Each structure stands twice: as C-alpha cells, then as structure tokens.
Amino acid sequence: MSGTKGRVVVLGAGSSGEHFVGALRRLDPEVEIVVVERELAGGECSYYACIPTKTLLRPTEALAAARIAPGAAEAVTGELDVARVLGWRDQVTDGRDDSWHAGWLSDQDAELVRGEARVVRPGVVEVDGREIEYRHLVIATGSSPAVPPVEGLEDVDFWTNRDAVWADGVPDSLVVLGGGPVGVELAQFFHRMGARVTIVESHDRILARLDPEAGAILRERFEEEGIDVRVEAQAEFVETAGSGLRVRLTSGETVEAERLLVATGRRPHVEGFGFEELGVEITSRGIAVDERMRATDGVWAIGDVAGVALLTHVGKYQARVAAANIAGHDYAADYRAIPAAVFTDPQVATVGTTEGDHLVTASHKITGGRLSTYERPRRPGLVKLAADPERRVLVGAVAVGPEAGEWLGQLTLAVRAEISIDILLDTIQPYPTFSESIWGALRELEMELALNSRASG
Secondary structure: OOOOOOOEEEEOOOHHHHHHHHHHHHHOOOOOEEEEEOOOOOHHHHHOOHHHHHHHHHHHHHHHHHOOOOOHHHHOOOOOOHHHHHHHHHHHOHHHOOHHHHHHHHHOOEEEEEOOEEEEEOOEEEEOOEEEEOOEEEEOOOEEEOOOOOEOHHHOOOEOHHHHHOOOOOOOEEEEEOOOHHHHHHHHHHHHOOOEEEEEOOOOOOOOOOOHHHHHHHHHHHHHHOOEEEOOOOEEEEEEEOOEEEEEEOOOOEEEEOEEEEOOOEEEOOOOOOHHHHOOOEEOOEEOOOOOOEEEOOEEEOHHHHOOOOOHHHHHHHHHHHHHHHOOOOOOOOOOOOEEEEOOOOEEEEEEOOOOOOOEEEEEEEOOOHHHHHOOOOOOEEEEEEEEOOOOEEEEEEEEEOOHHHHOHHHHHHHHHOOEHHHHHOOOOOOOOOOHHHHHHHHHHHHHHHHHHHHHO
16 A cells, blocks of 8 residues: 555534544544635534534433333323423533534644635635645535425525524424425424424325335334324415414425424535536536546545435545545545434434335334334334345345334445345344334235246246
C-alpha cells in the first residue's frame, strides 16, 4: 500500500465526514486532514435526527410496553414527565454543544475549519476568504428536509424534523405531511406525549417504500392507538386558522391542528459549493459516484450527498470505502445488504430486497415464543424472507416486532455472505427470543422453494 499523497479536505463534519477522518487516520497516521463545517460538528444525525429522535422515543416506548405487561400495567399510575423527557434529549445531545466532536477531530490530528466552503477551482476551496489547497476533496455535505410545493406553505410557520425534535413542548394537535420513516416516528412520539395526531400520506399506505405487509401492520397499530392515518391523501392548500393551521386536502376535506410537520423527504446539499467547477455529475439524488465513491479524479462523495441511501450507517460504510481507496487500497462498495430500521413501536426493519419476479418469498406471522412472555394482549409481528431459488440464498428480509432492528443482524449477514438456506435452517436459534421466529420463516420459505422447484421443473 502506498501512503496518501497531499492534503485531504473534507466538506462536512457530520457522521460520514467524522467517520472518514477516523478511517483514514487509521490507515495513514501522517496525512494532513482539514475538515470544513458551517454548522455543528457531529452533523444532522447527532443533533437533529438519529440521536435526539431515538432518545425522545425511548420513554414513550417504555411506558407503552409497561402498560401491556401484566403486573407492570397495574403499577403504572402516572403520566410521562414532558419536561424530563425533553431534558434527557438535551443531556444526550449536550444541548447542541459540539465541543466533544470538535475535540475528537483534534485528537485525530485533523484541523476543523468553521465556515462556508466553496470550490474556487479544482484543487482549491475557499472558506471565508482563506484558500485551502487539496489533493483529495471528500464531499460529505449531507442533505436537508425537502419542502413540497403546497400552496400557502411558504406563508405559515411549519416544522421540519429539525424543529420537531427540538420542540420545547407538546402541541395539542399535529398534522404530519408524509408517512415515511421520519413522519411515522415523530407522529407516534407526539401522539404518545399527548397530542392529537393526523398523518397525511399521498401513497396508498404509510412506509410506502417498504414492504406492504409491514406498512399494513404499522397502520393497524397506529389506528388502534388513536392516530388518524389518511392515505391516498394529499395537501393542496395550507393557511393559518386561529392560533393554528388548516390543511385542505385534494379530496376537499380539511384538517386543523396547532402544528404542522412537513416530513416529505430530503434533498442533497449540492448547491452553493461551486461543485460545478469540478466536472462532477450532479443529479436530483446528489453527486454521482462509482463503486469506490469517486466522483472524478481527486474528488469523492460519501453519505446522503452520494444519493445511494440516506442512512447514517451507509454513510459510515462509504466513508471507510473512500478512505481505503484514498490510502491506496482497491476497495469497492457492495450494497446488496443495506439494513434499515424504523424506530416505531413495533419497529420495522429491512435488508436487501423482497421484490422481483424471479424471487420466492414467504411471510411468517409471529404469534408465540418470546411474544407470549412479552405482552398482553399479544400483538403479532412479522418475518418476511425473499430468496433466489437458483442459488438458494436469501436476498432480502423484513422484520416487524419489538426491537426488530436488533434481531435483523443475522439476516443482514446472511444476505451479505450469501449463506445457503440449508445452513440457515440448520442454525440453532435461542428460545424464547424473537430471533427464533426467523427459523419459522425459513421453514415456510423452504416449502415455497420446493413448490417453486416443482412448478418450474
């Protein structure tokens, strides 16, 4: 391996940028690294997304679980302490003080430059009048909430995820535009904190980009809790109404609430940086890269701005890939097994793909085992598996249930390593755990594979 040549400049000190610094420093102790950040070191994940949202969700989840556990339910006599819940968020995020992240970068012998960066010509970026030359430029500028073109929206005070996670109280009522992961997580949180919540989703189901069965289970749970879920509904006009807002739908119906949360997706941060000077390809998804995260000679893009998957762990993976290639290795990214979790109750976890005409799928409803010891009434979960019938390996999975993101791990490994169905069936699963349901799903998948083989043979 040859060492890194020349200075490396990283645009963005979020999760992807930070992880890149650590990965490159492990590979090359001597290379000069400069990180430019215009907001908080630590980025969106640390202060406005993953960390604060999951911190906020935990108390509501714990209380809801206690209320359906016999014995514990009888002991629960109080309500959530709103001030303490929000205070815990402040503690976990250091009150949006990024000193720890800045200190960590310093410990990695990386210079943190605060300010607006712009490429003035290939090989040089300018930050508030200071020109910084580079041999390698790593673009990790992330993404921001996308705002839909709804009439009147620009004239009202609405929330994005950034505002919602830093709310200083709970509104009496909330309309959520968008039933994707961000929308459903925050909808359930505010509902459980005491708000009257309505979700407005333009597709025919919530979590429209995920498996239909998973979306159906989550919608049923939400409606049982009292969340108003409106699918195939689209906002047409928004206006102020008294001390709140009124949303008119294309159906002619109106929904009024104290607050409006817009959670209709994200857009990559590519404008205003002078990237057009670099000759990179910029699309609606972000900066086009090859499998080594290279956008053009000496320019790399990682994380949300690379447009592969807007997930922190994907950005970290891409950071390791880019760092390895910059340090002289030949390393290509493999996206066959990208895991993801929606941190609702129940959690919805996915990996790989379950769609494709040639695939064989099987769905297994979780009704007993760990669920029998977990709650009353038992609320069924799901494990859905997809296999390539010719190679007899898993290519995708969906899990719905308590902490599903945790027990998705073995399925992620199975997809990535292309472990045979026979070995998976012969794997001893612990009892009673939710992981045991994976064996039940595999058994049903084996039967479907046998039927497929007879039909095609």
